[in-house]
Amino acid sequence: MSTIVMKFGGTSVADLNIMQNAILKIVEEVKNKKKVIVVVSAMGSTTDHLVRKVKEVSAIYDAREYDAILSTGENISASIMALLLQNEGINSRSWQGWQIPIITTDNHSNARILDISTKNLEKRFTNGMQVAIVAGFQGISNKNRITTLGRGGSDTSAVALAAAICAERCDIYTDVDGIYTTDPRITASAKKLDKISYEEMLELASLGAKVLHTRSVELAMQYKVKVRVLNSFKKGSGTLLCDEEDMMEKKVVSGITFSKNEAKLTLLGVKDKPGVAGIVFDCLSRANINVDMIIQNISDNDLTDVTFSCPTDQVDMAKESLEEGKKNNIIEYRKLDVDRQVSKISIVGIGMRSHSGIAKKMFKTLGDENINIKVISTSEIKISVLLERKYLELAIQSLHEAFELSKV
Amino acid sequence: MSTIVMKFGGTSVADLNIMQNAILKIVEEVKNKKKVIVVVSAMGSTTDHLVRKVKEVSAIYDAREYDAILSTGENISASIMALLLQNEGINSRSWQGWQIPIITTDNHSNARILDISTKNLEKRFTNGMQVAIVAGFQGISNKNRITTLGRGGSDTSAVALAAAICAERCDIYTDVDGIYTTDPRITASAKKLDKISYEEMLELASLGAKVLHTRSVELAMQYKVKVRVLNSFKKGSGTLLCDEEDMMEKKVVSGITFSKNEAKLTLLGVKDKPGVAGIVFDCLSRANINVDMIIQNISDNDLTDVTFSCPTDQVDMAKESLEEGKKNNIIEYRKLDVDRQVSKISIVGIGMRSHSGIAKKMFKTLGDENINIKVISTSEIKISVLLERKYLELAIQSLHEAFELSKV
Numbered sequence: 001m002s003t004i005v006m007k008f009g010g011t012s013v014a015d016l017n018i019m020q021n022a023i024l025k026i027v028e029e030v031k032n033k034k035k036v037i038v039v040v041s042a043m044g045s046t047t048d049h050l051v052r053k054v055k056e057v058s059a060i061y062d063a064r065e066y067d068a069i070l071s072t073g074e075n076i077s078a079s080i081m082a083l084l085l086q087n088e089g090i091n092s093r094s095w096q097g098w099q100i101p102i103i104t105t106d107n108h109s110n111a112r113i114l115d116i117s118t119k120n121l122e123k124r125f126t127n128g129m130q131v132a133i134v135a136g137f138q139g140i141s142n143k144n145r146i147t148t149l150g151r152g153g154s155d156t157s158a159v160a161l162a163a164a165i166c167a168e169r170c171d172i173y174t175d176v177d178g179i180y181t182t183d184p185r186i187t188a189s190a191k192k193l194d195k196i197s198y199e200e201m202l203e204l205a206s207l208g209a210k211v212l213h214t215r216s217v218e219l220a221m222q223y224k225v226k227v228r229v230l231n232s233f234k235k236g237s238g239t240l241l242c243d244e245e246d247m248m249e250k251k252v253v254s255g256i257t258f259s260k261n262e263a264k265l266t267l268l269g270v271k272d273k274p275g276v277a278g279i280v281f282d283c284l285s286r287a288n289i290n291v292d293m294i295i296q297n298i299s300d301n302d303l304t305d306v307t308f309s310c311p312t313d314q315v316d317m318a319k320e321s322l323e324e325g326k327k328n329n330i331i332e333y334r335k336l337d338v339d340r341q342v343s344k345i346s347i348v349g350i351g352m353r354s355h356s357g358i359a360k361k362m363f364k365t366l367g368d369e370n371i372n373i374k375v376i377s378t379s380e381i382k383i384s385v386l387l388e389r390k391y392l393e394l395a396i397q398s399l400h401e402a403f404e405l406s407k408v
Numbered sequence: 409m410s411t412i413v414m415k416f417g418g419t420s421v422a423d424l425n426i427m428q429n430a431i432l433k434i435v436e437e438v439k440n441k442k443k444v445i446v447v448v449s450a451m452g453s454t455t456d457h458l459v460r461k462v463k464e465v466s467a468i469y470d471a472r473e474y475d476a477i478l479s480t481g482e483n484i485s486a487s488i489m490a491l492l493l494q495n496e497g498i499n500s501r502s503w504q505g506w507q508i509p510i511i512t513t514d515n516h517s518n519a520r521i522l523d524i525s526t527k528n529l530e531k532r533f534t535n536g537m538q539v540a541i542v543a544g545f546q547g548i549s550n551k552n553r554i555t556t557l558g559r560g561g562s563d564t565s566a567v568a569l570a571a572a573i574c575a576e577r578c579d580i581y582t583d584v585d586g587i588y589t590t591d592p593r594i595t596a597s598a599k600k601l602d603k604i605s606y607e608e609m610l611e612l613a614s615l616g617a618k619v620l621h622t623r624s625v626e627l628a629m630q631y632k633v634k635v636r637v638l639n640s641f642k643k644g645s646g647t648l649l650c651d652e653e654d655m656m657e658k659k660v661v662s663g664i665t666f667s668k669n670e671a672k673l674t675l676l677g678v679k680d681k682p683g684v685a686g687i688v689f690d691c692l693s694r695a696n697i698n699v700d701m702i703i704q705n706i707s708d709n710d711l712t713d714v715t716f717s718c719p720t721d722q723v724d725m726a727k728e729s730l731e732e733g734k735k736n737n738i739i740e741y742r743k744l745d746v747d748r749q750v751s752k753i754s755i756v757g758i759g760m761r762s763h764s765g766i767a768k769k770m771f772k773t774l775g776d777e778n779i780n781i782k783v784i785s786t787s788e789i790k791i792s793v794l795l796e797r798k799y800l801e802l803a804i805q806s807l808h809e810a811f812e813l814s815k816v
Binding site: 056061072080086094 | 492
């Protein structure tokens with residue numbers, strides 16, 4: 001009898017009625033004679049509500065207490081889910097992180113899973129338990145305190161449990177049908193992918209396609225967990241995450257992802273000497289700015305320009321910290337240029353490794369539409385560009401067509 | 409450096425503003441160089457809200473999941489309280505039942521504390537912790553599952569912790585000034601008692617003066633814990649619970665307590681033979697009726713009458729179960745008389761043991777007011793009567809005066 005892990009996110013457990021969709025999926029797996037581990041998120045907006053509660057007390061807070069408070073959301077949904085399954089005559093119980101236990105680092109609010117003991121779970125399965133409902137997003141540190149894994153961390157709980165118990169597969173139920181070539185709200189020709197490699201998913205997850213927690217994809221890749229992304233409200237085979245070798249045909253480009261609200265900041269007239277960039281980005285990191293793309297132009301008369309991008313809502317903080325740095329003679333520059341009207345588009349595909357001409361095709365497609373590229377950055381399997389925000393939809397549609405993504 | 413336990417109930421932690429009263433009291437004790445253990449209830453109506461959530465899922469539910477859900481209320485208030493104390497610069501942390509641990513029976517939803525290990529708490533006090541905030545009302549069973557102690561159980565958590573750690577005293581903060589001779593809303597001459605014996609408090613607690621959880625008073629008596637009942641919103645010395653021997657002068661009557669909505673049921677023409685009463689009350693207990701006073705009149709022609717009282721809202725269930733019993737030939741009786749318009753009044757005092765004439769004085773006082781007594785029952789330190797509900801206030805006021813309770 002094999003074990004499967006099923007994870008239901010916040011929108012899939014928003015209320016008792018909605019939970020019935022999950023119950024149907026779970027009951028089906030029990031009928032298929034699977035031992036089932038269900039990982040749940042907190043119901044609907046519970047976590048946001050708890051976060052606000054903490055922030056009401058203090059802007060700066062003890063992350064250990066924050067974690068203890070946030071973890072209650074998943075504890076409640078796990079117990080509610082267990083009760084609903086018991087109503088269906090299924091032998092089911094809830095498990096909190098410390099009861100399993102799921103051991104994590106003590107990096108509170110952003111802990112990483114170190115070890116999962118499956119002994120207690122397996123013993124209970126032997127004694128008749130059919131479904132274990134595990135509270136996602138949480139664990140305990142070696143100091144016996146409750147930790148949380150960061151927002152979206154329930155995906156990671158699910159994949160880690162699947163890895164620990166050598167599950168047949170790990171099904172992540174969401175409110176979308178799977179992973180798409182791009183956002184279907186932007187182009188109706190966006191297609192659901194049947195398969196995607198871990199590496200591509202990693203680029204997509206970290207680039208803003210908020211379907212899966214990045215860390216869960218890393219873990220899945222590391223332990224070769226067969227992860228499927230499915231819709232909890234519909235039937236369907238979803239998207240399977242798998243090894244590159246398991247992809248029958250390696251498509252050149254698998255998907256297009258984007259981040260709408262980006263800003264481009266340029267420091268003009270920066271001294272071109274060793275250590276300067278270090279000082280600039282140290283300054284920004286202290287201000288907690290999520291710097292994304294970084295470009296440094298060629299030097300002219302020992303002066304250079306440094307450009308970087310960050311989310312629009314962090315521009316003011318970034319400006320302030322750079323101007324502060326200038327005032328205190330920590331950073332020297334002539335002028336700071338800010339463009340708040342840009343978006344980032346990335347094309348991702350493992351096939352890029354073996355195919356040349358992808359960048360050229362991307363730039364030509366955008367050029368043909370008269371879209372100016374402001375910044376470019378590349379990795380092994382992705383190319384990202386910044387462009388004027390008003391061209392975002394047009395650019396995605398053109399690239400989707402140029403790379404024939406509707407034909408997958 | 410001695411340890412004290414302070415317990416704050418739901419109304420004392422209803423929101424962040426109200427919690428500030430508790431914070432002031434705690435900070436004061438820290439300044440007095442006390443090691444402080446704070447026990448908290450859930451904030452305001454949180455527990456009621458969680459109970460409703462469970463009952464929405466199912467009328468009959470797994471008490472283990474119910475306990476896991478309910479315990480989250482105290483977990484949140486404990487962490488919030490710890491954060492508030494940290495804001496004041498106090499080294500404080502929250503403790504959930506399983507972290508201490510507080511070991512209980514596995515009689516879920518109504519568990520009893522079996523053992524409290526104070527090792528972890530003491531270690532942390534040695535390492536600089538000034539205040540431990542303990543989530544009340546909860547523990548873990550030997551099966552490692554979360555249990556709760558029944559409504560009002562946080563009082564019991566507090567007293568049990570005080571006993572386990574040999575605390576100097578246990579202060580129970582509520583929204584009243586202490587224990588009164590009777591309800592001040594009924595007679596303005598009601599006086600706060602400075603001291604009350606454990607035994608008297610036990611009678612008062614179980615008779616409807618909902619200030620303290622009955623089990624907490626039993627524990628306090630057993631382990632000689634010095635318990636004080638105080639108002640968290642005011643200054644004041646409250647009421648001290650102590651041993652009978654520590655009461656300077658044993659008053660004959662210490663207090664008058666009452667239960668407004670009682671009903672009197674009489675089975676007329678019951679066969680007077682052994683085992684009949686057993687069958688009647690077995691029948692009622694199966695229907696979960698909280699039978700209180702029981703009286704059986706003398707026999708006449710082998711037939712007798714059996715009278716008992718129960719809360720008004722259980723009358724219909726009681727009637728139904730007795731009529732069902734008659735239909736099925738389990739119980740024989742001629743007629744069932746129901747009086748839904750009665751109240752119960754009790755006078756309580758350890759002095760009754762050594763004073764005679766208390767009952768006579770009580771009955772005469774009521775007689776002088778033309779109040780008819782319907783049922784009488786007595787214990788070593790209390791006398792209870794049932795009377796028409798419309799006389800309740802008058803009866804309390806007359807008795808309060810007759811026993812000179814305003815002169816305490």
